[in-house]
Amino acid sequence: MGVRLMVVDDHRLLAEALASALKLRGHRVLAAAAPAAGAADLVVSRAPEVCLLGTAAPAEPGAFDPVVKIRRERPQIAVLVLGPVPSPRGIAAAFAAGACGYVRHDERIEGVERAIMKARAGEVAVAPGLLQSAFDALLHPEVEPDDEGRRLLHLLTRREVEVLARVAEGEDTRLIAAGMGIAPSTARTHVQRVLMKLGVGSRLEAAALAARTGLLDHALPLLGPRHTGAD
Template sequence: MGVRLMVVDDHRLLAEALASALKLRGHRVLAAAAPSAGAADLVVSRAPEVCLLGTATPAEPGAFDPVVRIKRERPQVAVVVLGPVPSPLGIAAAFAAGASGYVRHNERIEGVERAMMKARAGEAAVDPQLLQGAFTELLNPAAQPDDEGARLLQLLTPREVEVLVRVAEGRTRD
């Protein structure tokens, strides 16, 4: 028997396409929606077994507030986050909010379906390679800096860096 689910994503076209593909695979899609102030309300009122919740910005503060609300009001709903290749903090934030899984946007439909089934069964639904990459980055942060400042610093010439350092130190002349 298929999974009773809802699909909520920042991109309505993606939500509707994913919902259609999952219907064709025998699942019962209760709704496909774009997130708005009412998306969490809709999930709470319909009480699906699984909610596929897309986000374009998993590292943004508040990105997983809907997950917190859904899990608080309907703890039996398994929420699987659909997102871009995340930072380790994004994955951690999703699970801390109560998500049951994390699936990258570039995953095939079979991977999404596997994640839904695992989440419905109460298992963590996350690709082991994704977890391995997250742990590697968390344990070796210098190996993969994700700091925007460091990236921008690479764009400056040595002289521009020197001037910037002097300005930061409060020196305007030699």
């Protein structure tokens, strides 16, 4: 028995071509071209068993808002996202929004049909490799530079942050010591502790890491006017 389907994509030719191919395989299909903003309302009003919902940019913020709305208003509709090869974050976002599967635009019609049948049966419909990458992204999220900068900042004392700031400005041990009112040997010890805590092997690497992660930008409230003497 065929599945009652909707194929919704803002590219009419793609939607109609896929709908025609699925009709030839015995499914009851309605093709529709609609921008993302109106896609959810269209699907909710027709209430198919399965919806193939196209997206051109799965990694973009809000790409799966229509999925959220469909699942909220018609939870019985199984939503399959139809899109390009996704990043792990893209496919993870699709599942987080409530999609039950992800089908690549270049999938063969047999693969699309298998995904549809799985979706109707309440199963996850996605290639194993894509599913694994999504789980990996959820379990081991990438650290954003902003987050990394804050994490590194917490490893350093206030004095070490000032030392790092001076290192980033190109000051050598003598200048660091003079500017902070400490002995050169003490300045050298502070620099070595900073390098060790940041996990780098040179002052140049420390400066580059601080610049890449925005560490010193986060440290501005701590730095203020340059300090002298001990903390």
